[in-house]
Amino acid sequence: MAKEKEPKPEELFQSIDYKAPKKFWMxxxxxxxxxxxxxxxxxxxxxxxxxxxxxxxxxxxxxxKLPDNWQEILIEGLRERLxxxxxxxxxxxxxxxxxxxxxxxxxxxxxxxxKNMPVLRAELMRSVYRKYFTTGGKVLGxxxxxxxxxxxxxxxxxxxxxxxxxxxxxxxxxxxxxDQAEITMAGRELLNLIGLNIEWIMGPAANCYMKGNxxxxxPHTIVNNVEFMLxxxxxxxxxxxxxxxxxxxxxxLFVTPSGDLFADPGTYTCMGYLMLFHELGLDxxxxxxxxxxxxxxxxxxxxxxxxxxxxxxAEAKRLGVKWILGGECGxxxxxxxxxxxxxxxxxxxxxxxKSPITGTVFENAKATxxxxxIEFTADLIKHGKLKLDPSRNDHLNVTxxxxxxxxxxxxxxxxxxxxxxxxxxxxxxMPRETIRxxxxxxxxxxxxxxxxxxxxxxRGGLARANAVKYVHDKHGVxxxxxxxxxxxxxxxxxxxxxVPGVTVAGVHELLANALVMTGEKPRETDLRGExxxxxxxxxxxxxxxxxxxxxxxxxxxxxx
Amino acid sequence: xxxKEFLAEKRPAIVKRWFDYVLETYPVQTSELLKSGKSRxxxxxxxxxxxxxxxxxxxxxxxxxxxxxxxGGADRLGEFLENVIRVRAVQDFTASGALGxxxxxxxxxxxxxxxxxxxxxQPGREEFYRxxxxxxxxxxxxALGAFDxxxxxxxxxxxxxxxxxxxxxYRLLQQANLLVEKKEEEEKGKSPSGGKDCNxxxxxxxxxxxKN
Numbered sequence: 143m144a145k146e147k148e149p150k151p152e153e154l155f156q157s158i159d160y161k162a163p164k165k166f167w168m169x170x171x172x173x174x175x176x177x178x179x180x181x182x183x184x185x186x187x188x189x190x191x192x193x194x195x196x197x198x199x200x201x202x203x204x205x206x207k208l209p210d211n212w213q214e215i216l217i218e219g220l221r222e223r224l225x226x227x228x229x230x231x232x233x234x235x236x237x238x239x240x241x242x243x244x245x246x247x248x249x250x251x252x253x254x255x256x257k258n259m260p261v262l263r264a265e266l267m268r269s270v271y272r273k274y275f276t277t278g279g280k281v282l283g284x285x286x287x288x289x290x291x292x293x294x295x296x297x298x299x300x301x302x303x304x305x306x307x308x309x310x311x312x313x314x315x316x317x318x319x320x321d322q323a324e325i326t327m328a329g330r331e332l333l334n335l336i337g338l339n340i341e342w343i344m345g346p347a348a349n350c351y352m353k354g355n356x357x358x359x360x361p362h363t364i365v366n367n368v369e370f371m372l373x374x375x376x377x378x379x380x381x382x383x384x385x386x387x388x389x390x391x392x393x394x395l396f397v398t399p400s401g402d403l404f405a406d407p408g409t410y411t412c413m414g415y416l417m418l419f420h421e422l423g424l425d426x427x428x429x430x431x432x433x434x435x436x437x438x439x440x441x442x443x444x445x446x447x448x449x450x451x452x453x454x455x456a457e458a459k460r461l462g463v464k465w466i467l468g469g470e471c472g473x474x475x476x477x478x479x480x481x482x483x484x485x486x487x488x489x490x491x492x493x494x495x496k497s498p499i500t501g502t503v504f505e506n507a508k509a510t511x512x513x514x515x516i517e518f519t520a521d522l523i524k525h526g527k528l529k530l531d532p533s534r535n536d537h538l539n540v541t542x543x544x545x546x547x548x549x550x551x552x553x554x555x556x557x558x559x560x561x562x563x564x565x566x567x568x569x570x571x572m573p574r575e576t577i578r579x580x581x582x583x584x585x586x587x588x589x590x591x592x593x594x595x596x597x598x599x600x601r602g603g604l605a606r607a608n609a610v611k612y613v614h615d616k617h618g619v620x621x622x623x624x625x626x627x628x629x630x631x632x633x634x635x636x637x638x639x640x641v642p643g644v645t646v647a648g649v650h651e652l653l654a655n656a657l658v659m660t661g662e663k664p665r666e667t668d669l670r671g672e673x674x675x676x677x678x679x680x681x682x683x684x685x686x687x688x689x690x691x692x693x694x695x696x697x698x699x700x701x702x
Numbered sequence: 703x704x705x706k707e708f709l710a711e712k713r714p715a716i717v718k719r720w721f722d723y724v725l726e727t728y729p730v731q732t733s734e735l736l737k738s739g740k741s742r743x744x745x746x747x748x749x750x751x752x753x754x755x756x757x758x759x760x761x762x763x764x765x766x767x768x769x770x771x772x773x774g775g776a777d778r779l780g781e782f783l784e785n786v787i788r789v790r791a792v793q794d795f796t797a798s799g800a801l802g803x804x805x806x807x808x809x810x811x812x813x814x815x816x817x818x819x820x821x822x823x824q825p826g827r828e829e830f831y832r833x834x835x836x837x838x839x840x841x842x843x844x845a846l847g848a849f850d851x852x853x854x855x856x857x858x859x860x861x862x863x864x865x866x867x868x869x870x871x872y873r874l875l876q877q878a879n880l881l882v883e884k885k886e887e888e889e890k891g892k893s894p895s896g897g898k899d900c901n902x903x904x905x906x907x908x909x910x911x912x913k914n
Contacts, residue, residue: 593867
């Protein structure tokens, strides 16, 4: 935490004024407040990926150690991006400041800082765009909403572009469809031209570049981590699972965020994958190189994101798999679903994903050849391929948080709910305006789930937590399910502060609780070692007619 | 007029004034959102503040003149207070800024009393002031309670940071054999507590020895 100068007693009394200042936003410079920002990217991390102006710097200090011609670099960078991305030029021009987006941002709702309104956050860049790229702005200056790009503006950019989680909730309400996430992405790309990123993003990105995953786990560590989980699974079920790593000729390559490998509660979700795949007898392999589905490069620049993403197809090719299955994650899926094919495709050496268990062809993944595990599992349940005992989750009253990227970026709404309704008997939705396409961000996405910006994260998480609190108070909800690794980490903390008594789990952890495995011993606890509620004699078998067990489903998609 | 009756009668006006004073601590654009009629889910901060203030006010009035807060009332008051403090403890306020709104309740009551002419009517004026002192003391107690909640929230934030670090690294430390399970210590009977009820592995040095 940045050390603030301690005020003298008389200064303290002078500062006791509870009224907020009434100034025009351009005349209100950003105050870099502790608790609201993340540490600056280190020289070591920037050097690893070959980013410019690599040096150690501290955002709370006056001198950010910028190159002399930083303005020129940024203006040219903006010019290049305006030419390259038609969307960015449109977003700079077409906003009519109707205000529809203003109160839709979880950060604005939580912080009350007007510069967290999406319209104003975009205006930080628009004002500079007007000054250097529009005649009106050049001539009329501030009157036309234009301003010089000076150091104060630069610091404001950095502060507020790292107070946006790129969740895109605002874009749902914009009549023009202006996507604030793209403006933030462009803003962060520009900042990276002069070495202004945060270490919580650059560290993992650099690790990913060198070792394949955010934490820099080496192959033996990954295998050992999985071994630990296998021990736990054996204790729980009496079954020893033997997954394969880097096995050539497997049918499926499985890629998941590395958070599932080492951090609770993601590890329980990972145990869920292992148990499910074992029960299915799936011909799949893990990769210790494509050991990260997440992509923090995406929070720096398109170019680095592309570099980090390339390992997935490269590994699929090396191992000779037919298609790729992906674990529960949020931003990982935005990258895979919307960018991977054009960045590193076409993956013409792969086949369109086809479930070997049900025969369903996932034609929605025709381009990328990569399917989300929640679609895969929902399809299994739909075809009655899993033996499930939902009473094992009777101690849980569950609600579901739609992750921003899978919800707004992919339209994955029904599949997780379908799975949850088959594995739990107590499911309660949060209010309509806080779920599905209107879902509120966890408050820590886009690389902001560090420790030093905890106040920011908690403010950003208020809107989501407030809806959880409602179902917690009304229905006794004690489990917040989701399909995102960052959610699992961030919401655990958020719940701890805002709604104590609610824990967080991936959907596949709950699935594994309910999954009746062949040859398993009677379960006494759930995956976390919590005693199960009094078990029921009769096991509810997912007994849906196997009408389309073989061959493709009508319409091609996971038909749930 | 009796203060309790006055507060009950003027409840909507006083609570509105109090809410307005709280809104003044936010930027103008934000206070517009906070006082908008939007639902508790799309405007959580505004709703939490307005609902909490109204409930706190009601509890205070209910207990004005009583010997002390009955246990149920204290719990309710604590809950309402906690709801609003939890929000302000993570917003852009100094400690005084976050909690100053408690005292503005006195101001809201006095302003309303001035406006209604209650302070001009003799002979009740003196009694009104006497009761006002009593009410002011209640508000002061509320502020002290608020300070406790505020500190709890701040401590919680630091605890959350520590827990996250532990959660991110626990499996790796476990795998690197850098963690000593409490169970093992118990079996060996080496811990200073004789292997019983010892949850503190930071003080005895046993961990360090076994690592080395």
